[in-house]
Amino acid sequence: MKKIPKSTWLKIRKKHFFPPLPFPKIEKGQEKAALEIKNKQISIDEDFLSQISEKMPESDAIEALLDHATAHYTFCPWDFANYLRLYAEAKKVCNDKDMAKKSTDYFMDVVVDTYCVKEKQSTIPSLYKHMEKGKIDQVICALYQKIWGKDLNVSGSDELVKKLMRLPYINKKRWTEVIKRFTHILRPLLEEEMLKSASNPLGDHKSMFSKESIDKGLMELAQSAASPKAFSELVDDFKEELEETGYLGQGIGRGRGQETMANILYYIKLAQNYTLPLKKLPERKSGSIYPHSHSPWEIERPYYDIDIWTSFGKFLPGLTQVWNRKEGEILYLEEKVPNCLIIIDSSGSMIDPRKNLSYAVLGAACACEAYLKYGSEIAVYNFSDAEVGGRYLLPFTKDRMAIYQSLCKYFGGGTYLKSSDIKAFEGNDMDIFLITDMKISNFSEVVNYFNDIKNRVTAVHIGKSTHSKRFALSVSKKTNISLYHVEKKEDIPKIVLGKVKEYLHQMF
Amino acid sequence: MKNLFSEFKNFRPKRREIPLDNIITSKEKVMQTLIKSYNKLVEQEAKELVWLVSYHSVIRAYASAEKSIKNMEYGVEDIEEFLFEIEDSSKLPYPIMGLSGIYTAALCNHAKEREIVFDLRNRNITLHLLGYRLPEGKKLLVYGDLGDFTGIGLNGGEIWVEGNTGNWTGAGMKRGKMVIKKNVGRRTGEDMVGGEIYVEGKILGIGNIRYGRVYEKGEIVSL
Numbered sequence: 001m002k003k004i005p006k007s008t009w010l011k012i013r014k015k016h017f018f019p020p021l022p023f024p025k026i027e028k029g030q031e032k033a034a035l036e037i038k039n040k041q042i043s044i045d046e047d048f049l050s051q052i053s054e055k056m057p058e059s060d061a062i063e064a065l066l067d068h069a070t071a072h073y074t075f076c077p078w079d080f081a082n083y084l085r086l087y088a089e090a091k092k093v094c095n096d097k098d099m100a101k102k103s104t105d106y107f108m109d110v111v112v113d114t115y116c117v118k119e120k121q122s123t124i125p126s127l128y129k130h131m132e133k134g135k136i137d138q139v140i141c142a143l144y145q146k147i148w149g150k151d152l153n154v155s156g157s158d159e160l161v162k163k164l165m166r167l168p169y170i171n172k173k174r175w176t177e178v179i180k181r182f183t184h185i186l187r188p189l190l191e192e193e194m195l196k197s198a199s200n201p202l203g204d205h206k207s208m209f210s211k212e213s214i215d216k217g218l219m220e221l222a223q224s225a226a227s228p229k230a231f232s233e234l235v236d237d238f239k240e241e242l243e244e245t246g247y248l249g250q251g252i253g254r255g256r257g258q259e260t261m262a263n264i265l266y267y268i269k270l271a272q273n274y275t276l277p278l279k280k281l282p283e284r285k286s287g288s289i290y291p292h293s294h295s296p297w298e299i300e301r302p303y304y305d306i307d308i309w310t311s312f313g314k315f316l317p318g319l320t321q322v323w324n325r326k327e328g329e330i331l332y333l334e335e336k337v338p339n340c341l342i343i344i345d346s347s348g349s350m351i352d353p354r355k356n357l358s359y360a361v362l363g364a365a366c367a368c369e370a371y372l373k374y375g376s377e378i379a380v381y382n383f384s385d386a387e388v389g390g391r392y393l394l395p396f397t398k399d400r401m402a403i404y405q406s407l408c409k410y411f412g413g414g415t416y417l418k419s420s421d422i423k424a425f426e427g428n429d430m431d432i433f434l435i436t437d438m439k440i441s442n443f444s445e446v447v448n449y450f451n452d453i454k455n456r457v458t459a460v461h462i463g464k465s466t467h468s469k470r471f472a473l474s475v476s477k478k479t480n481i482s483l484y485h486v487e488k489k490e491d492i493p494k495i496v497l498g499k500v501k502e503y504l505h506q507m508f
Numbered sequence: 509m510k511n512l513f514s515e516f517k518n519f520r521p522k523r524r525e526i527p528l529d530n531i532i533t534s535k536e537k538v539m540q541t542l543i544k545s546y547n548k549l550v551e552q553e554a555k556e557l558v559w560l561v562s563y564h565s566v567i568r569a570y571a572s573a574e575k576s577i578k579n580m581e582y583g584v585e586d587i588e589e590f591l592f593e594i595e596d597s598s599k600l601p602y603p604i605m606g607l608s609g610i611y612t613a614a615l616c617n618h619a620k621e622r623e624i625v626f627d628l629r630n631r632n633i634t635l636h637l638l639g640y641r642l643p644e645g646k647k648l649l650v651y652g653d654l655g656d657f658t659g660i661g662l663n664g665g666e667i668w669v670e671g672n673t674g675n676w677t678g679a680g681m682k683r684g685k686m687v688i689k690k691n692v693g694r695r696t697g698e699d700m701v702g703g704e705i706y707v708e709g710k711i712l713g714i715g716n717i718r719y720g721r722v723y724e725k726g727e728i729v730s731l
Contacts (some may be wrong), residue, residue: 093630118526147528163585168532181592184627 002026011065016074019194034201035065038209042069055130064376080209080217089176093183097237099190103183105204116171117148125150130354130418136189206241222269227356232262271365277371292326337374339396341425345436347384347415353408360435365406367433378403379425384411386418415440419449434459438467447474460484538586545576546611553607561628573614584624587615595633609637628652639667659686662703697722
């Protein structure tokens with residue numbers, strides 16, 4: 001089996017400023033594609049290399065392919081978040097996921113090839129000159145001829161090329177706008193190619209991202225998505241790719257990318273953007289001393305503490321500096337964070353988390369992330385009209401998926417909180433996190449229950465109502481209950497974050 | 509103390525240029541001129557506070573548009589690009605669709621090319637007044653839908669719309685031909701004095717037609 005010379009890879013790495021990529025391979029049988037990039041591993045197809053080396057020097061072909069693949073990591077798309085952004089724009093134009101993926105692939109190829117030719121003195125033009133081309137490749141090569149000023153032995157498609165050559169491919173800031181125009185221009189050809197199921201000769205880019213990159217990309221997507229629905233639609237489009245990289249298997253567990261799973265993923269990723277830090281931990285003296293600050297040396301003080309660097313080599317009282325030493329401090333964790341019971345209202349007056357961003361679910365999710373981070377367990381009591389079965393109880397667990405599934409459940413209907421259900425969780429040393437609009441039909445019973453318990457409670461209620469005022473009045477003397485009143489639902493994530501932080505501090 | 513980096517003071521990294529750089533620079537230049545003159549037109553017309561399509565306002569705006577694009581060098585690709593800019597609207601402070609339609613109509617009427625093709629499918633843009641005064645010898649082919657007042661005052665040109673058009677389609681047209689593959693709105697052909705309108709879909713309502721012909725699914729509907 002052929003191997004890539006070390007010197008070639010070193011040359012490529014140097015050209016691209018030493019990207020952290022593993023040594024590329026030459027492998028056999030890669031489904032028509034000359035190049036395969038899987039989780040940062042670049043593989044060149046041996047058969048393709050043998051074929052192309054009849055027309056051009058093999059070293060040039062390897063260099064061109066490696067330039068192309070490396071630039072995908074160093075320039076476009078750079079990461080999964082960028083790839084998703086580009087894909088989302090392309091999909092706006094063609095309304096078809098496969099076509100949008102193809103268009104994104106072609107666009108990224110044009111960007112990296114042009115970047116390599118302009119910035120990296122690449123042998124890519126020679127590769128395109130000798131490579132077999134499909135219909136879209138012909139157009140793209142004709143475009144390259146115009147924008148690179150190199151002869152690639154292609155002709156025709158003048159009308160399309162005239163439009164394509166006006167796009168600023170290397171301007172990163174304009175990619176989202178440019179890919180829309182690119183897709184718009186290529187759309188008739190893409191539609192044709194979809195019917196023939198032709199493939200990109202340089203391979204697609206669906207498996208090139210690592211799990212970490214996907215993780216980060218989804219977090220960014222959750223923040224920028226207009227609604228959980230928009231997020232789940234995009235995630236659904238990449239179901240196969242995410243499964244292939246093992247992301248769905250590991251991250252979601254069950255359901256294999258069903259819409260509800262994508263919804264849960266949305267709240268997980270969004271909450272992870274708001275992960276709560278614990279502030280300072282208590283300090284304890286370490287017993288050892290270390291140089292801390294300077295003071296002028298006096299004649300009776302020992303000379304071994306003199307700092308010769310700040311004394312300018314002089315040995316004079318008043319001018320010469322000595323080190324003052326101070327006892328060091330170390331940090332240690334004394335107490336553990338208790339478990340938490342999240343009581344969440346999913347009655348009809350609350351937002352359905354599957355349709356719109358539910359700040360109640362997001363707030364609960366943020367609290368959940370904070371507790372899980374410190375190794376605590378979470379139990380969930382999701383209720384609407386609990387008396388007639390509108391409730392879900394999850395026992396204490398660290399299973400993030402199970403917790404989120406319980407939080408995202410939506411019952412609708414009336415609001416009845418059964419205190420006996422909460423009592424089932426008692427016996428644990430636990431915090432209680434209640435999030436509701438307080439429009440609870442057995443309100444007095446709930447108030448009495450919270451007045452009786454000694455657990456620390458963070459209660460978040462949405463909107464102004466007589467119930468919330470009554471609740472605030474009745475628990476005002478309870479030091480273990482921190483109450484939040486929010487005017488706008490949008491305030492919930494911020495307030496929950498701040499409160500939980502404060503709350504967790506109290507124990508130290 | 510000697511600055512160790514002083515030797516690099518005059519160092520400039522070598523910039524490799526490819527033809528794309530020149531293409532983009534010249535294109536950007538044309539686009540800036542188009543946007544500047546469009547903004548000027550909008551500023552003039554925005555004095556009216558609310559810009560309403562009326563006989564006089566259309567004539568006045570078109571005259572201003574014609575004046576501002578006089579001696580300007582541009583091509584069909586530039587007009588297409590301009591439509592993308594309107595769609596993004598981040599570079600255009602006042603995206604008034606009536607004015608952008610008039611401005612685009614003026615650009616089309618004075619373009620060098622005889623045939624102009626716009627693909628407006630799946631685009632977030634509704635162009636009104638496109639095809640205004642399109643002169644003889646010019647053909648405008650549009651894929652997608654157009655807004656109200658399409659082809660008003662048509663002056664011998666030919667308009668093919670592979671989609672729907674809004675109300676007042678072909679109003680006041682003098683000569684020429686319009687073919688609409690789908691449906692048109694109300695007041696179609698109002699005050700038209702010549703020419704032909706072929707609608708392959710449904711016509712929601714016919715206007716007062718003086719002369720000229722309107723066809724719906726192959727049958728004449730104007731009296």
